Amino acid sequence: MKTINVMVEGGKASLAPPLGPALGPLGLDSNAIVKAINDKTKAFNGMQVPVNIIIEGKSFEIEVGTPTTASLIKNELGLKEPVKEEPNVKGKKIIGNLTIQQVKKIAEMKFDSMLSKTLESAEKQVIGTCASLGVTIEGKPAKQFMKELKEGKARLT
Structure with missing residues (x-):
């Protein structure tokens, strides 16, 4: 199990750093992860939101914290x-x-x-x-x- 912790702008995560370089080597569908993050953070549009991506094998789970x-x-x-x-x-x-x-x-x-x-x-x-x-x-x-x-x-x- 691997966890990636990142701060993203609510609803606007992309494969640009810091997310892309962290996800690339894992061999997962990075676009699906970014879409899931954007779906879960759209309520915080325009705010920096802490996100934990928990990866186990080829599956992932997204946990969204509250903005600062x-x-x-x-x-x-x-x-x-x-x-x-x-x-x-x-x-x-x-x-x-x-x-x-x-x-x-x-x-x-x-x-x-x-x-x-x-x-x-x-x-x-x-x-x-x-x-x-x-x-x-x-x-x-x-x-x-x-x-x-x-x-x-x-x-x-």
Whole structure:
């Protein structure tokens, strides 16, 4: 049994690297594998999705993980293009704003694949990713929102 782990764009996998070179030497129907991956990931169109291809003999099975938290945040904001930092500009560029409900929605989508024990801690992980991306929460910088949470000045409900 062999497992191949790759990140593909939802619904748009192809035989280009990294998939093609990994599948080529195995002697399987690579086009059938790519079609199966695209069928299973089409709901995540435009997002990077982790995919495991489990190969046993001449048969294969496709397991699809959830997209990264950053991909879910960008999708929620409607961003399609990668965000580029501006040179010689101090501080994070603000790329968008999420509501508490959107943070909760993303945390619920990722909860099963996170190490968080509670939904609240998963929401805090999402807020941490927002800080890295330059996304505000309810109009406030994510780090400030997190500080207000700890002080009891803000709530996640």
